Amino acid sequence: MSYDQQSTPITAFELRRQLDGLVYTFVRALGAKGRTGFLREDGPYWIVHHVTLGWVAADFDSNEIMGRPWDLLTPQSPEAPPEGIWVSRKGPKSYVYDLVYI
Template sequence: MRGEEAMSPLSSFTFVRHTDGLSHHFERAGERHGRPAFRRTDGNVWCVWSPTDGWHCEISDGLVTAHPLGGRADGPEPPATVWRSFKNDRSYLYDLRTALGAE
């Protein structure tokens, strides 16, 4: 668990797909709605928080493409849990993994 006093803010994370291990790396890229925003390093996909959608991923036109499972997530950072992506007729499960303690 991330303790506020000992841990620095999240600077990056990786989504790892359940079916085949494909990974997508995200790095912090400013803020949106007063919370950190993260951009996928190989494309124009963002992981952001909004008052209407909570934490989610979206593409450049604002189309939401992923949410954490288990309901709306409103914490200060994207939750390290299972996320479901959806695009056209496809849907995948991903683990959001952080590298705690990495410098």
């Protein structure tokens, strides 16, 4: 279900790693400088909306992108990241996730 079909705002989602089923939960949060994004429950990892790039996994104050939706053609609402396949990079490794609203 896309965000446009939702009647209530998305407040949380999961990234489910396809390789081994590991699940990360993200919740809507306010950053230190008053910016809204989604914060991972187990650490200071953010998924934020970038004006040019859309939704990405990144630090608010960094230009380093650590993850993003695989299908870049999917329309993105500024309210919540798109469901579907996401990819990430951690050092020399890459991972594939399913982003699912909860």
